[in-house]
Amino acid sequence: MEKVSVFGAGSWGTALSYVLAQNGHDLLVWTHRAEQAIEINQHSNENYLKGIRLPDGLKATSDLPEAVGHARIYVLAVPTKAIREVCVKIKENMVEPALFVHVSKGIEPDSLKRISEMIREEIPAQWIEDVVVLSGPSHAEEVVLEHPTTVTAACENTKSAERVQDLFMNHYFRVYTNKDVIGVEIGGALKNIIALAVGITDGLGYGDNAKAALMTRGLAEIARLGVKMGATPLTFSGLTGVGDLIVTCTSPHSRNWRAGNMLGKGKSLDDVLQEMGMVVEGIRTTKAAYQLAEAYNVPMPITATLYAVLFEGVSTTEAVDKLMGRMKKNEMEDLIDLL
Numbered sequence: 001m002e003k004v005s006v007f008g009a010g011s012w013g014t015a016l017s018y019v020l021a022q023n024g025h026d027l028l029v030w031t032h033r034a035e036q037a038i039e040i041n042q043h044s045n046e047n048y049l050k051g052i053r054l055p056d057g058l059k060a061t062s063d064l065p066e067a068v069g070h071a072r073i074y075v076l077a078v079p080t081k082a083i084r085e086v087c088v089k090i091k092e093n094m095v096e097p098a099l100f101v102h103v104s105k106g107i108e109p110d111s112l113k114r115i116s117e118m119i120r121e122e123i124p125a126q127w128i129e130d131v132v133v134l135s136g137p138s139h140a141e142e143v144v145l146e147h148p149t150t151v152t153a154a155c156e157n158t159k160s161a162e163r164v165q166d167l168f169m170n171h172y173f174r175v176y177t178n179k180d181v182i183g184v185e186i187g188g189a190l191k192n193i194i195a196l197a198v199g200i201t202d203g204l205g206y207g208d209n210a211k212a213a214l215m216t217r218g219l220a221e222i223a224r225l226g227v228k229m230g231a232t233p234l235t236f237s238g239l240t241g242v243g244d245l246i247v248t249c250t251s252p253h254s255r256n257w258r259a260g261n262m263l264g265k266g267k268s269l270d271d272v273l274q275e276m277g278m279v280v281e282g283i284r285t286t287k288a289a290y291q292l293a294e295a296y297n298v299p300m301p302i303t304a305t306l307y308a309v310l311f312e313g314v315s316t317t318e319a320v321d322k323l324m325g326r327m328k329k330n331e332m333e334d335l336i337d338l339l
Contacts, residue, residue, distance in 0.1 A: 013077030015140035080106030087122035107288035137247035183235030192282030194218030203264020
């Protein structure tokens with residue numbers, strides 16, 4: 001049994017807390033809302049996981065110093081935009097080094113930092129045992145139903161990755177390890193962009209041909225940028241590459257697919273965000289990926305086209321026409337670039 005504190009009580013933070021509690025760990029979940037902590041302590045979190053009874057061992061608090069003092073393993077399950085703020089608050093209350101596990105999927109615009117880099121910037125090195133990324137094709141709604149799920153724990157230090165593997169793994173939640181932190185973080189973040197694009201084409205009524213094209217060419221974009229940033233090409237054929245891409249682009253559980261679908265049906269971005277009521281990571285990540293493509297001089301036409309829709313007022317139908325009308329090229333060029 002390990003002592004674990006989970007920071008963030010959205011759907012994914014709650015689902016992972018469900019797994020940890022079932023695995024018998026001494027668990028405390030932090031939420032910034034006192035009323036949500038009370039509800040979780042009454043075994044439910046209806047706004048995020050409707051109809052699910054949470055395990056007795058899943059306890060919550062809205063007192064951040066209490067959560068920091070409870071454990072030396074911290075699972076960060078807050079949106080990308082809140083990572084720095086939460087890390088600063090954690091740092092102010094730490095008295096011993098801790099193992100940080102982050103489960104969010106995004107890139108910070110402008111700084112172009114991955115989440116593990118953001119954590120290391122905000123938490124002094126002497127307070128960090130290690131940083132491990134937990135990522136993969138995993139809908140919270142299915143995890144709490146105990147449907148078979150597989151994810152990856154990524155860290156350059158194999159022992160740290162294996163510690164997280166042991167922490168979460170059980171009969172329905174299988175965890176692999178990987179040393180390619182860059183590839184796992186890039187794959188997990190950028191697949192949300194492609195899911196937004198797929199949602200748009202589904203909303204426009206274009207069907208499976210368009211979906212297959214976007215997913216395939218989208219994976220090529222993700223791998224192209226990831227390898228330029230130092231990732232291992234094979235990572236993108238694994239759980240945090242093609243696996244995460246499939247689950248996020250093909251399911252109504254996906255916030256990014258749902259947001260894109262509403263955009264494709266003609267709703268404005270402001271209306272979509274208001275109706276969703278939850279963070280849609282792909283929107284913010286589109287801006288960051290667009291900036292990364294420019295910084296690394298990597299062609300990313302799907303990302304650039306989605307950026308134009310989200311931030312430059314280009315219509316969804318015009319965006320599709322723009323993508324289809326690009327200059328002809330050889331499909332294998334991307335594969336050659338990765339070798």
